[in-house]
Amino acid sequence: xxxxxxxxxxxxxxxxxxxxxxxxxxxxxxxxxxxxxxxxxxxxxxxxxxxxxxxxxxxxxxxxxxxxxxxxxxxxxxxxxxxxxxxxxxxxxxxxxxxxxxxxxxxxxxxxxxxxxxxxxxxxxxxxxxx
Numbered sequence: 001x002x003x004x005x006x007x008x009x010x011x012x013x014x015x016x017x018x019x020x021x022x023x024x025x026x027x028x029x030x031x032x033x034x035x036x037x038x039x040x041x042x043x044x045x046x047x048x049x050x051x052x053x054x055x056x057x058x059x060x061x062x063x064x065x066x067x068x069x070x071x072x073x074x075x076x077x078x079x080x081x082x083x084x085x086x087x088x089x090x091x092x093x094x095x096x097x098x099x100x101x102x103x104x105x106x107x108x109x110x111x112x113x114x115x116x117x118x119x120x121x122x123x124x125x126x127x128x129x130x131x
Contacts, residue, residue, distance in 0.1 A: 004124070015105075022101040026094055031056060033094055035066040039081050040091045049081070 019030040028036075031053075038052045046064050050057045057063060070076045075087030083091060106114065 018105065019098075019101060022097045023094065025097075026090065028094065029066075031060065031063065032066050032069060033098065035063050036070055036075065036083075036087070036091055036094065037098075039067075039070075039076060040083055040088075044080050044082065046081070 016030060019033070023029065023033055034053055034056065035049055038049050043049050043052055046062070046067055049063050049067060053063055067076060067081065070087070071078070073086075073090075074084055075090050076082070077084050077087075109117075
């Protein structure tokens with residue numbers, strides 16, 4: 001049996017590449033989607049975006065370039081972060097792709113198994129943080 005770390009890294013890489021395929025029709029990356037969705041959920045400043053996406057900011061740096069990319073597409077209004085009409089339409093389109101991606105990635109995994117896996121990973125993270 002391969003160790004937990006191997007599976008975590010493998011699943012992470014598969015999530016990244018599979019999401020890239022799901023988003024390629026919109027010329028988006030996973031981080032673009034995360035920023036777009038975070039703003040759709042009500043985050044209003046670049047600092048709040050970075051705080052919400054902290055694990056990714058740690059490895060990739062501020063999401064400011066992703067915000068700028070989405071703003072250049074006309075999906076985010078100038079000033080306070082908010083989706084434009086085109087941004088809301090794009091979000092709805094992309095969200096449908098993401099929902100389909102999530103359904104296919106969880107095929108054959110029961111809700112109970114999923115919850116158990118997430119709780120196990122949360123506990124492992126808490127153990128490591130307590131150090």
